[in-house]
Amino acid sequence: xxxxxxxxxxxxxxxxxxxxxxxxxxxxxxxxxxxxxxxxxxxxxxxxxxxxxxxxxxxxxxxxxxxxxxxxxxxxxxxxxxxxxxxxxxxxxxxxxxxxxxxxxxxxxxxx
Amino acid sequence: xxxxxxxxxxxxxxxxxxxxxxxxxxxxxxxxxxxxxxxxxxxxxxxxxxxxxxxxxxxxxxxxxxxxxxxxxxxxxxxxxxxxxxxxxxxxxxxxxxxxxxxxxxxxxxxxxx
Numbered sequence: 312x313x314x315x316x317x318x319x320x321x322x323x324x325x326x327x328x329x330x331x332x333x334x335x336x337x338x339x340x341x342x343x344x345x346x347x348x349x350x351x352x353x354x355x356x357x358x359x360x361x362x363x364x365x366x367x368x369x370x371x372x373x374x375x376x377x378x379x380x381x382x383x384x385x386x387x388x389x390x391x392x393x394x395x396x397x398x399x400x401x402x403x404x405x406x407x408x409x410x411x412x413x414x415x416x417x418x419x420x421x422x423x
Numbered sequence: 424x425x426x427x428x429x430x431x432x433x434x435x436x437x438x439x440x441x442x443x444x445x446x447x448x449x450x451x452x453x454x455x456x457x458x459x460x461x462x463x464x465x466x467x468x469x470x471x472x473x474x475x476x477x478x479x480x481x482x483x484x485x486x487x488x489x490x491x492x493x494x495x496x497x498x499x500x501x502x503x504x505x506x507x508x509x510x511x512x513x514x515x516x517x518x519x520x521x522x523x524x525x526x527x528x529x530x531x532x533x534x535x536x537x
Contacts, residue, residue: 315466344524354513354527367524402466411457412525414466 313337317403317415325423329391332418334403335384343386344412345378346402360386393422425450425516429528437536442501444531446514449495456497457515457525458488467513473497484508509535
């Protein structure tokens with residue numbers, strides 16, 4: 312059963328620490344998205360890739376966030392340094408036109 | 424630009440009653456429209472999608488939605504609510520399916536009362 316896999320599922324860290332979240336998209340999907348979910352803002356698009364090339368990362372705070380796809384099986388989202396306001400659930404989703412988007416179960420980040 | 428407005432952040436229905444979750448969209452191009460469901464501590468799961476074919480779309484778990492261009496709406500309905508339907512529901516819009524970002528509404532939490 313194909314699925315998007317995200318790690319870690321839960322992360323608690325202290326302010327100032329580096330956080331890396333990983334995503335394994337569904338094999339064959341050519342588009343990968345990173346979303347952030349908070350109570351206040353709902354689901355916000357942070358970045359997305361097509362065929363591993365970044366297409367839009369305007370939703371990310373550039374000074375501390377970075378997103379990459381080192382290969383077709385791995386997408387990463389890094390926060391350095393982390394801040395309490397980064398506490399949220401981060402979702403990765405993958406898709407292949409004209410199919411649907413499949414979401415991972417999310418990485419819940421708590422920054423103390 | 425595209426946007427979605429979901430009317431009502433919380434809807435409560437009795438078990439067996441009609442479920443109606445409202446969604447209005449704004450799009451400068453013919454939209455693709457989606458409803459997703461999120462259960463606690465889980466990711467989003469696609470319920471149904473409109474991709475310019477039939478205006479009445481049937482999805483999983485007995486849900487359906489009707490695309491009404493004149494009203495710019497895509498409301499989600501289910502004739503009879505079940506306890507297992509309690510979840511957060513998100514309406515989303517995009518330019519196409521599977522290849523461009525989804526723009527999500529704020530979500531509607533559905534509670535089902537026994």
